[in-house]
Amino acid sequence: MNPPRPSRWADALLRLLCTPHLLEEVQGDLYERFQADYLAFGQKEASRRYSLNVIGFIRLRFGFERAGWSPALRTQINSNHQTPYQAMFNNYFKIALRNLWRNRTTSIVSILGLSVGLASGLVIFLLVGYLFSFNRYHTKSERIYWVVTDILNDKPQPTDVTPRPVGQVLRDEYPFVESAVRLNNVFGALVGVPDGKGGMSRKFEESRNICFTEPEYFKVFDSEWAAGDQLAALSAPNTAVLSREYAKKYFGTDRAIGKTLRLDNKANLTVTGIIENPPSNTQLRYDVLISYSTLPGLWNDPGMMQAWGEPITMCWVAMKEGADVARLDQTLTEITRTHYSAKDAGTYKMRTIPLHEMFHMPGYGPAPRPILYALIVVGVFLVIAACVNFINLSTAQAVRRSKEVGVRKTVGSSRAQLIGQFMLETAILCGAAFVMALLLAQLNLPMLNGALWMLRADISVLDLLNTHALWWFGSLVMLVILLAGLYPSAVLARFNPVAALKGKPGRRDGRFSVRKSLVVVQFFITQLFIIGVIVMSAQVKHLKTADPGFDREAILMVGLPGGNAAGTDAWTNQLSTVPGVQAVALGGEPPMSQMDTDEPFTFDHRTEKEKFQVRVRIGDDHYVPVFGLKMLAGRNLESRDASRREALVNQAMLKQLGIGNPADVLNKDIRLWDRERTIVGVIRDFNLDPLSNSAQPAVVVNEPSAYAMTAIKLQTGTMNTTLPRIEKAWNTLFPENVYHSGFLEDKINDFYSTEQILLGFIRVFSAIAILIGCLGLYGLVTFMAESRSKEIGVRKVLGATENQVLWTFGRDFGRLLVTGFVPAAVLGWFLMSNWLQRYAYRIDVGWWIFALTIGITALITILTISIQSMRAARTNPVVSLRSE
Structure with a gap:
């Protein structure tokens, strides 16, 4: 066989x-x-x-x-x-594990530094990816456009609306339009659940997640239906579609088809559909959608749907595949010319905004692309800093492993094999660091989601489980392994075996080596972060403490239901009897508000409207004293002005009119909202917008029908007892409405939430950059202590003191610190100066910022290197010179 x-x-x-x-x-x-x-x-x-x-x-x-x-x-x-x-791989793997265990302290520090930097970069990249994903989940997102209107006066005033019939015209008359939908947002709506006895079993005040819209909404935007007929759900008046979350909120169950809601105590709505909860990465988050055909009956205006007038409703257009948006823009111009007079056609200009870009456009979205790109740069800097720290710590081990390298090269190991061995060790460390980074990122993402509560953010490391994310995450892993491992591996592999066996693996002269260059990079990144933190902290503090031109302390803002004049009078009378209430004013908005529109007007019986528009503040005769507005000329509004013909103007309006003396404008007439008014006083400029804008022309008038808030000036020492009494009085007088209050100071601080969030990010990431930088400095001083041990021994034998030895370390690090500071100062000044340009009221980037930066960095450096430097300076020279 x-x-x-x-x-x-x-x-x-x-x-x-x-x-x-x-x-x-x-x-x-x-x-x-x-x-x-x-x-x-x-x-x-x-x-x-x-x-x-x-x-x-x-x-x-x-x-x-x-x-x-x-x-x-x-x-x-x-x-x-x-x-x-x-x-061979198993052999390399065992040797790598033994080396890592033998140098476990350094290995732990390396993994910690790398994982913290990677976790920070990962959090930033997940955040940026989440923000870039807004509005993109819709199937037709690339061909959906928002139609908006600019009102052309002395300067274009952008709006987010169009004339009401535009959507219907586009949908019916233009074949390249697949569908169009009109939509009206509702702010501050009262939604109640009838109890069947004429009252409400439950009531809710909704702010921004409720709208009137058409059935075409579901043809343009993606919504997952849970119950109901998608095509017929909003076709009839007084019908509504709820998200699953809000169905449970109102009725305790998502089986709400056929149930009834009451809107603003005016109209009953029948629930005809239930949709799944909208995702968090959308600006069009609507949990209550009411049929658009409800509006004429609700507002008692049967002809409103065909009225061509001022822009009043939002409009979204889904183009057919292959259709050019330029054709839509041209069509909007034609529609304006067709349906408006020549004069009005020159006033209104409709244009389009792509849905997928809306979230990143200034004025329309909270995440402009420059900020996102800046966050990406921050993330890249943190990853680079972590890699630099890892490289420094790895090369600091070169002296300790020089004899090992010498033996391996003597017995025949090639340079490629040595690089492979050390790259495997790097891969093991990086793998451990990436696992820890994923864990750290997931542990910190709840805090990030909490900071972004207004977006209902739900960011998770599970977001990496998609093709695009896996691609960039895998590329990041490979890039970090190469960046962090290739240079240290190459350094160790090129040691001369004879010199390595003698403990002298390479030259150590005074050259500006790659290792020192990496430390300069760390100093540069660290100091750039510190400059950013100092400037942003100072600017946010300036925004919060700068004088806005009115009083904002101890003023409680309480919402006021409209259409109830008798109840309003009783409310103010009741408040005047509450202990701790100093004064009460009624109005539309506080002096500073984001709910603003510019209004056209004519001055002094002129036939043409002025080229500029004014911001209007509605308030009674107590509005000026409660908010501490300063009169420059004339008098305040009078309570007996029953005809509501009086008006106050500010300095900015006089400047625009070309009037220098405030007294010259008194008793002049202005025509606003189709009513003649007389200017009876001039007030000092105050900020109508958050302090990112300068003072705007403004008018204060008294319109009781538009009262929407109560401003209550309180005594600071009695608030604990005063606030419950105010709420009790409200519930007694307005039992059908929801009590809602807040301090003006808090509302103003909310205006700067973007700055606060950004500042919080920069502070955290700066602390991480400093931590990584400290680890890198530790690695370099360890290397210097190892490589210069004999030099230090010789110096001490020749009579050098400990301070003189410490000076050798401080001199080297001082040179590196200053070298890194120069480009950081130049770039930091450029970036921060440009960032501050968006604020009319801003700090100056003065010399003290850079002096404080270099002082903080120097202190951190001294604290970081002092222990290792002192240990090297106090080492007995006999120990370091023994082998000689």
Whole structure:
């Protein structure tokens, strides 16, 4: 019987590529392994294993020869059922684990620094990815456009609305439009659940997540239906569609089809559909959608749907595939010319905004692209800083491992094999760091989501489980491994074996080495972050403490239901009897508000409207004293002005009119809202917008029908007892409405929430950059102490004191610190100056910012290097010079 033999093609390949003088020995070893596999697994499996062993030998034969692996070692490898490649990898892996365990303190510091930097970068990248994903989940997002109108006066006033019939015209008359939908947001609506007895069992005040819209809404935007007929749900008046969350909120169950809601105590709505909750990455988050055809009856205006007048409703258009948006823009111009007079057509200009860009456009979205790109740069800087720190710590171990490298090179290891060995160690460290980074990121994401509560953010590391994220995350992993491992591996692998065995692996002169350059990079990044934190902290503090031109302390703002004049009078009378209430004013908005529109007007009986518009503040005769507005000329509004013909104007309006003396405008007439009014006083400028804008022309008038808030000036020492009494009085007088209050100071601070969030991010990431920088400095001072130990010993033998030895360390680090400071100061000044330009009221980027930056960095550096430097300076020179 013939003995079993392996595949002939594998034998032929082995004879072709194996070195002749090794063929017999190698083939004999492989045959022995084949025979053993044959007895254990059979002919087929033994032939497969033999073929794999041949392929593995071919891949690594040159490496085995250079490494000097003996036939006995190869026989041992084969006896373990491993290919040569597997055996060499396992050998490298075991050596890597032993080295990492032997230097576990440094390994832990390396993993910690790298994981913190990677976690920070990962959090930033997840945040930016989340913000860039807004409004993009809709199937037609790339061809959905928002139609808005600019009102053209002395300067264009952008709005977010269009004339009401525009959506219907686009939908019915233009074939390139697939669908169009009109939408009206509702602010401060009262939604109640009738109890069947004429009252309300539950009532809710909704702010921004309720709207009137058409059935076409579901043709333009993606919504997942849970119950109801999508096509018919909003086709009839007085019908509503709820999200699953809000159905449970109102009725305690999502089985709410056919149930009734009451809107603003005016209209009953029948629930005709339930949709799944909208995702968080949308600006169009509507949990209550009311049929658009409800509006004429609700507002008692049957002809409103066909009225071409001022822009009043939002309009969204879904283009057919392949249609050019330029055609839509041209059509909007044609519609304006067709339906308006020549004069009005020159006043209104409709334009389009892509849905997927809306979230990033100034004035329409909270996340402009420059801010997102800046966050990406911050994330990249943190990852680079972490890699630099890792490189410094790795190369600091070069002296300790120089003898190991020398022995390995002496016995035949090639430079490529050494790089492979050290790259494997880097991969292990980076793998551990990435696992820890994922854990740290997930632990910190709840805080990030909490900071972004207004967006209902739900960011998670699970967001990485998609094709795009896996691609960039995998690229990041490979890039970090290469950045963090290639240079240290190359440094260790190029040691001269003779010098390495003597403990002198390379030159250590006064050159500005790569290692020092990396420390300069760390100083640059750290100081750039510190400059950003100082400037942003000072600017936010300035915004909060700068004088806005009115009083804002101890003023409680309470919402006021409209259409109830008798109840309003009783409310103010009741408040005047509450202890701790100093004064009460009624009005539309506080002096500073984001709910603003510019209004046209004519001055002094002129026939043409002024080229500029004014902001209107509605308030009674107590509005000026309660908010502490300063009169410059004339008098305040009078309570007996029953005809509501009086008006107050500010300095900015006089400046626009070209009037220098405030007294010259008194008793002049202005026509506002189609009513003649007389200017009876001039008030000092106050900020109508958050302090990112300068003072605007403003008018204060008294319009009781537009009262929407109560401003209550309180005594600061009695608030704990006063506030409950105010709420009790409200609930007594307005039992059908929801009590809602807040201090003006808090509302103003909310205007700067973006700045606060951004400042919080920068502070956290700056602290992380400083931590990583400290670890990098620790690595460099460790390296310096190791590599200059004999130099320090010689200096001490020759009489150098500890302070003189410490000066050698401080001098080197001082040079690196200043070298990193110069570009950081230049770039920091440029970036922060440009960021401050968006504020009319801003701080100056003065010299003290840079002096404080370099002082903080110097202090951090001294604290970081002091322990290791002192240890090196106090080492007995006998220890460091013993080998000499």
